[in-house]
Amino acid sequence: MDVKGIGVHYFNQGQGDTVLFLHGWGSEFGSFKQFLDNIAPYYRVCALDLPGFGETGEPPEGWSVDDYADFVLAFMEQLDIEKAILIGHSFGGRIIIKLASRKVLPIKIEKIILIDSAGIRRKRTAKQKIKQCFYKAVKQLISLEYLRRKFPEALDQWRRKNSSPDYLNASPRMRECFVKVINEDLTPLLPQISYPTLIIWGDADLETPLEDGKTMERLIPDAGLVTLKNAGHYSFLDQSFTFSRVLDSFLNITRAS
Structure with a gap:
């Protein structure tokens, strides 16, 4: 599928309300594969390789987080997604923060899940x-x-x-994007997020420290933080069983024993 002239590799299975997964920097939607398959019997589950990652083409120029957010909206429009639960890891969390803080959106956000999310630029010593x-x-x-x-x-x-x-x-193109992305501090946007928000964090995350998760919980009005023990930046993989249980609870999924 082409979105804004870029060939996109994506996942789209299941029926009902939509859950959209956004992966982290340097990753691809395949990192979520086991969870996509687990949720698909209960929801319509969508995911994509963001431009410049996996099997999706690079953006035509150095993109900012806003550019990626606009692309995600265009992707959702082509799949006729009018409302969704948004789940994002690391860079995917950045994109969700941008979307969820906008005053006007063409889609309805029901809930959001931020996993070891990037977006807080800490002051340099x-x-x-x-x-x-x-x-x-x-x-x-x-x-x-x-x-x-x-x-x-x-x-x-x-x-x-x-x-x-x-x-x-x-x-070279993605280095342009990387510099734009990491130099933007999204902290001021957090209080503007009005959606129910679940924050999941690895207690041993060295890339986006747990302190960032605590800051997000404090600044987002309707947010709760779940800490996964002995988990790093990819906490959903390090503690996949516990992550799945937390995800099921937030998505109101009841599985047969």
Whole structure:
């Protein structure tokens, strides 16, 4: 299926009310596969590889979170989804925060689930600020034409040593997106979310610390936090059984024993 000129790989099974899953940065909807299959007998379950991930094409330019949110709305429109429960992990959570905080939407959101969600930009410490200034200075220095000719691999070596894995593993286009995405703090949007919100977090998440989940619970008016023990950033995979039970409860799914 094409959405805004981009070929999209997606999942669409089941009937009834819709549950839409949005995956994290560097992932694809296949990370949710076991849960998609488990919920499909009770709901219409949809998911997609977001642009630039999995089997979906890259965006035509460096996209912001708002651009991805607009794309998700266009995807939902093509599938005739007028209302949905939104579930997002990490970057998918960013997109949901953007959508849920908008005053006007073409769709109705019933509930949202944020799993180890990104979106809170923590204040840098003095040490981090100094390191960032040093990084920028060195980057500018080794980017000079003379030095690039004399040491052609210097900039790439510096980037590999000092950049995050998500940035390093991305294509040039997706690096543009990554920079736009991580530099936007969504904290001010959280109080504007009026939907029932379940927040699920791994207590050992090192990428988006549990403190971020507690902040989201505090700032989103109708929110509750469930902490999964001994789980990291992919808490829904690390503790899949417990996650499934929590998901069933929030979605009002009663399974035969």
